[in-house]
Amino acid sequence: MSENIFKQDFQVTQKEREGLHQHPGKLIWFTGLSGSGKSTLANALEKYWHDQGLHTYVLDGDNIRRGVNRDLDFTPEGRAENLRRIAEIGKLFVDAGILTIAAFVSPLIKDRSSIKEIVGADHFVEVYIKASVETCEKRDVKGLYKKARSGEISNFTGISAPYEEPKKADMVIDTERMSLEEGLEKLVNQIGYC
Ligand SMILES: Nc1ncnc2c1ncn2[C@@H]1O[C@H](COP(=O)(O)OS(=O)(=O)O)[C@@H](OP(=O)(O)O)[C@H]1O
Numbered sequence: 001m002s003e004n005i006f007k008q009d010f011q012v013t014q015k016e017r018e019g020l021h022q023h024p025g026k027l028i029w030f031t032g033l034s035g036s037g038k039s040t041l042a043n044a045l046e047k048y049w050h051d052q053g054l055h056t057y058v059l060d061g062d063n064i065r066r067g068v069n070r071d072l073d074f075t076p077e078g079r080a081e082n083l084r085r086i087a088e089i090g091k092l093f094v095d096a097g098i099l100t101i102a103a104f105v106s107p108l109i110k111d112r113s114s115i116k117e118i119v120g121a122d123h124f125v126e127v128y129i130k131a132s133v134e135t136c137e138k139r140d141v142k143g144l145y146k147k148a149r150s151g152e153i154s155n156f157t158g159i160s161a162p163y164e165e166p167k168k169a170d171m172v173i174d175t176e177r178m179s180l181e182e183g184l185e186k187l188v189n190q191i192g193y194c
């Protein structure tokens with residue numbers, strides 16, 4: 001099948017789109033436990049950049065799983081396919097010259113390495129949104145930890161499924177030690193673009 005499919009090039013290139021936007025296309029990848037602060041920080045970062053006139057978009061776990069990836073579960077295979085598709089979607093957004101923030105638990109090192117490979121290291125920034133299981137469980141924003149403890153939800157990251165901490169993240173935002181404002185400031189200063 002794939003030997004009969006050819007890459008089609010178009011006149012307008014990624015570089016030209018980036019030139020028009022006056023910033024590069026990037027995939028800023030947030031990984032961390034449920035409740036660590038990924039969505040909160042993604043929202044704050046997009047709002048900050050958008051207000052500076054930059055071209056942005058957020059890909060978020062819950063939203064993608066309610067739509068394009070609604071057929072996938074939380075088994076290791078389901079998560080790997082979820083993340084593979086998101087990496088391909090992220091690659092398209094980068095090609096469109098957009099500063100894209102992806103907020104996914106993405107618990108396994110091997111899956112995060114594959115994402116980086118698909119998107120390309122030059123366009124990829126890995127950010128570990130760090131908070132302990134204990135803190136996330138205390139926050140329990142959606143009541144999912146309670147359900148995981150009672151066995152109502154299986155394969156729940158941090159409780160009944162693993163989370164592998166990044167060993168070499170480009171950036172770490174520790175939401176137990178930093179306020180939302182401090183986390184946002186660190187992201188903006190270290191990633192740049194404004
Ligand atoms: N079993 C299990 N484990 C982890 N998370 C669960 C699970 N079941 C449902 N949820 C909710 O789904 C959100 C995580 O989806 P992701 O696509 O980010 O997960 S993954 O990257 O494929 O591991 C996650 O969103 P966040 O809380 O925003 O992280 C949860 O709300």
Ligand SMILES: Nc1ncnc2c1ncn2[C@@H]1O[C@H](COP(=O)(O)OP(=O)(O)O)[C@@H](O)[C@H]1O
Binds near residue numbers: 035040141180
């Ligand atoms: N420093 C912080 N940075 C981000 N969120 C924080 C911080 N401190 C507390 N929180 C709270 O933690 C919760 C994180 O929830 P959420 O952003 O939905 O996490 P995730 O998307 O990782 O599941 C929110 O209720 C948020 O207000």
